[in-house]
Amino acid sequence: MMLPQHKEQSLQQARETKMRSRPKLDPQEQELIFQEIGYALQSRSEITLTLFGSYGDRIITGQPVIYNQHKKTLNLNVGGDIEWVLINDIIGVVNSD
Secondary structure, three states: OOOHHHHHHHHHHHHHHHOOOOOOOOHHHHHHHHHHHHHHHHHOOOEEEEEOOOOOOEEEEEEEEEEEOOOOEEEEEEOOEEEEEEHHHEEEEEEOO
């Protein structure tokens, strides 16, 4: 039998061990990501982004609308809704063309 505070501490440790660290992208990968985003912005084509998450990656597909260099964000039109994506969270890009 466990004391409640020990049980909570054990659960917290289990959650933390499942957390992943952000992958380090090399300069070539970063350049490829920016090229794909730039091409999609110019051609108004859809892209599929793989976004880093501490507990698992997230994949979204949409049309890039605005790239804000100052805020390092990308506006993505996903099914009529605008979604803000942090550029630092992007770990992969596939152009739909």
